[in-house]
Amino acid sequence: MxxxxxxxxxxxxxxxxxxxxxxxxxxxxxxxxxxxxxxHLQWNYFDHPPMVALLIRLGTFNxxxxxxxxxxxxxxICAAINTWLVFLIGKKISDEKAGWCAALLYxxxxxxxxxxxxxxxxxxxxxxxxxxxxxxxxxxxxxxNDNKNKSGVLLLMGIAIGLCIMSKVHGIFLWGGFxxxxxxxxxxxxxxxxLYGAVLLTAIIVSPILIWNIQNNFxxxxxxxxxxxxxNKHLDWDSFLQQVLGSIAYNNPINFILYVIGITGxxxxxxxxxxxxxxxxxxxxxxxxxxxIIMSLFNExxxxxxxxxxxxxxxxxxxxxxxxxxxxxxxxxxxxxxxxLLFVAIAGIIVIRYLxxxxxxxxxxxxxxxxxxxDMVGWRNFASEFYTLRNQDIKEGLMKKNSSIxxxxxxxxxxLDYYIANPFDINFFAAGKIMxxxxxxxxxxxxxxxxxxxxAYFIFPSNYYNAPKDNLKNYFEKTDSASLIPQFRSNIxxxxxxxxxxxxxxxxxxxxGVINDEKSR
Numbered sequence: 294m295x296x297x298x299x300x301x302x303x304x305x306x307x308x309x310x311x312x313x314x315x316x317x318x319x320x321x322x323x324x325x326x327x328x329x330x331x332x333h334l335q336w337n338y339f340d341h342p343p344m345v346a347l348l349i350r351l352g353t354f355n356x357x358x359x360x361x362x363x364x365x366x367x368x369x370i371c372a373a374i375n376t377w378l379v380f381l382i383g384k385k386i387s388d389e390k391a392g393w394c395a396a397l398l399y400x401x402x403x404x405x406x407x408x409x410x411x412x413x414x415x416x417x418x419x420x421x422x423x424x425x426x427x428x429x430x431x432x433x434x435x436x437x438n439d440n441k442n443k444s445g446v447l448l449l450m451g452i453a454i455g456l457c458i459m460s461k462v463h464g465i466f467l468w469g470g471f472x473x474x475x476x477x478x479x480x481x482x483x484x485x486x487x488l489y490g491a492v493l494l495t496a497i498i499v500s501p502i503l504i505w506n507i508q509n510n511f512x513x514x515x516x517x518x519x520x521x522x523x524x525n526k527h528l529d530w531d532s533f534l535q536q537v538l539g540s541i542a543y544n545n546p547i548n549f550i551l552y553v554i555g556i557t558g559x560x561x562x563x564x565x566x567x568x569x570x571x572x573x574x575x576x577x578x579x580x581x582x583x584x585x586i587i588m589s590l591f592n593e594x595x596x597x598x599x600x601x602x603x604x605x606x607x608x609x610x611x612x613x614x615x616x617x618x619x620x621x622x623x624x625x626x627x628x629x630x631x632x633x634l635l636f637v638a639i640a641g642i643i644v645i646r647y648l649x650x651x652x653x654x655x656x657x658x659x660x661x662x663x664x665x666x667x668d669m670v671g672w673r674n675f676a677s678e679f680y681t682l683r684n685q686d687i688k689e690g691l692m693k694k695n696s697s698i699x700x701x702x703x704x705x706x707x708x709l710d711y712y713i714a715n716p717f718d719i720n721f722f723a724a725g726k727i728m729x730x731x732x733x734x735x736x737x738x739x740x741x742x743x744x745x746x747x748x749a750y751f752i753f754p755s756n757y758y759n760a761p762k763d764n765l766k767n768y769f770e771k772t773d774s775a776s777l778i779p780q781f782r783s784n785i786x787x788x789x790x791x792x793x794x795x796x797x798x799x800x801x802x803x804x805x806g807v808i809n810d811e812k813s814r
Contacts, residue, residue, distance in 0.1 A: 300380045300396050304373045307400050310638055311372060311411040315365040317642045318669045319712075322412050325397040326707040328364055329732050331356060333739045336501035339512060339731045343501075344418040344460035352413075359716060365497050368417035372410030376400060378424040379608070386570045387612045394612035394627060396553070402607065403628035404543040404600035407638065410676030415461040416600060422457035426450055426467050427577065427608075428471075434479065434569045446485035451491025455498025462502075463581065463601065467493045468495065470577035478572055516728065526591040536589035539580075539596025544603050547630035552603070554626075555610030558617060563614045578605035592668040634650050645670050649783035653756055660754035661780075669756075671780040675790045678778050680717050683750070685723065692748045692794060699749040699795065701725035701765050701808075706733060709752055722749070722804040724765055737806040747798040754780075755789040770797035 320328070328336055332352070337343060350356060352366030355443035376396050383395030399405050409416035429450040433443050450471075457464030474480045482488055506513050541549045559565055581602035588594050611733050614624045645666045653664030686692040697720040700706035700715060706723045714721035720741050723733035730737075743749070748770070755758040766772050773794040780788045802808070 296393050299393060300377065303400060304376050304397055307376065307406065308369055308373050310635065311369045311406070312362060314407065314411050314638055314642060315369060316360075316362045317670050318361070318645060320361055320364075320708070321412060321668050322688055322704040322708070324365075324702055326710045327413055327415070327709050329538035333736055335735065336575065337513065339516065339727075339734070341415045341461060341513075342459045343497075344456065345415045348418050349413060351787070361605055365411060365413045368409065368413045369413055371417050371421040372406060373419055374572065375405065375410070375424045379604070382424075382428055382608060383611045383615075385428075386566060386608065387615060391612045391615035394615050395608055395622060397623065397627045397631060398548060398607045398611055399604070401627065401634045402543075402548055402598055402603070403545050403634060403637070404603070406634060406752065408543060408597050409600060414597075416597060417460075419457055419460035419464060420601055420604070422453050422460060423464065423467065423604065426453040426464075429453060430471055430573060430577075431570065433600075434474070434573060436569070444485065446694055447485065447487040447491045448494060451494035452498065455495040456492075458495070458499045458501070463598065463728055465600070466581045467589050470494070470573070470582055473576045473580075476621055478569070479578075482539050485496070512727070515637070521741060528590055529592065530590075532593045533586070533589045533593075534600075534622065535587060536594050540599055540603075540644055543596050545599060545634060547626060547633055548607070550724055551614070551626050551630065552606045552610050555613040556606065559609055559611040562613070562616070566609065566612045574605035574609050578602040591599050624672040647783050649785050651785055651787055653788070657755075657789075659755055659758045660786070661754070664756060664787065665782075667754075667756055667788055670782065671788070671790075672708050675778055675780065676712040678714070679713055679750075679752070679790070679792070682776075682778065683719075686794075692750075692796075693746075695720070696750060697722055697743060698729075699743075699765070700753070701751075701758060701762060702729045703731040703733065705753055705757065705759075706730065720801075722806060724768075724802055725762075727807045730806055734805045734807050738804050742804055743798045743800075743802060745798055745800045749795045749798065751793040751795055753791050755791060760790075760791075761795070763795060766795065768799055768800060768801055769795040772796070 297450065327341075327345050328349060330341075330343065331349035334346055334350070335343060338346070348367035348371070349364055352364045352368075352370070353359070376399055379399045380392040382390030393475060404416075405420065408414065409420045422469035431445050432438060432446050433450065438446075454467045455462055471632075475488075502513075544552070559571065563571075579602070582599050583596055585599045617624075633813040648666060651661070651664070652666060656662075681691065683696065687694050687696070699722050700709055701724055703723070706721075710721045713719060720743075722737060722740065722743055723730040724737075727734050742777050751761045751765075760775075761772070773796070776792045776794075777789040778792070779786055780790065
């Protein structure tokens with residue numbers, strides 16, 4: 294079969310698998326929070342740039358389709374495009390077999406295929422523009438292309454990198470890697486005006502991030518500085534292990550072994566790949582990996598932050614195995630990696646939805662704490678049960694007809710917003726410290742504020758126990774004792790959803806919902 298047809302079939306089959314995961318699994322905490330971005334478009338948000346919000350608007354046809362599959366659709370589309378791009382890059386730097394191996398390695402990567410390719414995260418558009426940028430860089434350093442053709446491609450690259458940074462600021466490492474390549478190996482390019490034009494285009498595209506932060510007291514940088522700073526911090530070996538082992542797991546453990554073999558093999562067989570491509574890919578990948586490993590020694594980093602860096606390593610590996618295994622259509626290791634991903638995807642759906650075991654804490658107050666499988670199941674059923682309970686409360690006079698839902702932390706605020714408030718047209722408001730409510734400090738201003746005399750439900754799941762704090766309860770005249778709605782999975786009681794009724798709002802909350810401790814006393 295023609296290689297291109299095989300890649301198209303791979304894209305089609307993997308898209309079907311991703312759609313199944315997207316349809317059957319509810320949102321993770323981060324995903325449903327990014328859905329709040331799309332409710333009100335901004336040039337930047339508390340945590341990240343805006344591209345993921347636009348991607349959600351695209352997949353949901355401007356928010357007209359309220360379903361996990363459509364919210365995640367943009368991510369699945371990006372993954373399909375990326376698989377084709379990685380094939381084209383592999384083919385360009387070597388041959389069609391290398392492109393085929395690259396497409397298979399990309400598909401078998403948990404980060405590329407599931408985290409950024411199924412779940413809706415800032416990584417989803419980031420990886421798309423990261424791939425486009427690499428594709429254009431390969432064209433630029435191709436010695437067969439003349440300088441005239443390179444000028445246009447350089448400008449396109451500047452746009453692509455700008456859009457990558459507008460997805461996630463990690464995209465700046467693309468300029469870092471490409472800039473190092475120019476300084477170390479191709480200083481002639483410094484004479485090309487188009488290079489500076491590309492830098493200028495990137496700067497123009499990402500300028501809204503800076504402007505928004507100037508208007509909002511650089512809140513994004515303050516937030517991330519607390520996460521990645523080095524001062525007054527001690528070595529954190531747990532975070533280091535989480536970063537290293539998490540990177541291995543997210544890439545697919547089999548893939549990671551193949552990467553080590555591939556890099557080692559390419560060093561031994563330098564004739565397998567052009568030095569230009571090898572140098573570029575290493576400079577695009579290693580700096581981000583090394584920086585995050587160093588950061589993890591002092592801060593809690595997340596393994597998927599380094600995900601895009603491994604795409605360069607993936608491409609080098611694809612060339613090695615395409616040259617080393619000339620007789621094999623698909624190297625066994627790459628085939629095994631894809632089988633592992635397929636197994637985990639199917640098993641993940643089954644375990645999350647139907648596992649008949651209580652994995653988390655069994656204490657009543659924090660039932661289910663520690664069971665990560667609960668993050669993506671149970672909210673749909675709870676939503677319908679809560680709606681019935683709320684109607685009964687209103688009928689019996691326990692709560693006012695216009696009762697709202699209130700939360701003091703971005704999680705579970707976004708889950709309550711998506712699964713209950715939005716579909717049942719219930720007013721939702723988040724109130725708390727800005728470092729707790731995040732984007733809701735801006736979103737609250739676009740919504741109906743609480744009015745004096747209003748009642749509200751404060752809701753949280755027992756596996757993330759979070760009773761309302763005094764600085765929120767003090768805004769209401771009366772607080773009832775908690776009520777529970779249990780969650781069962783395969784007839785096993787796995788956690789509770791806790792509801793506390795707050796009566797007669799006294800007023801005093803800011804329109805943005807931000808509570809300062811001094812003001813609430």
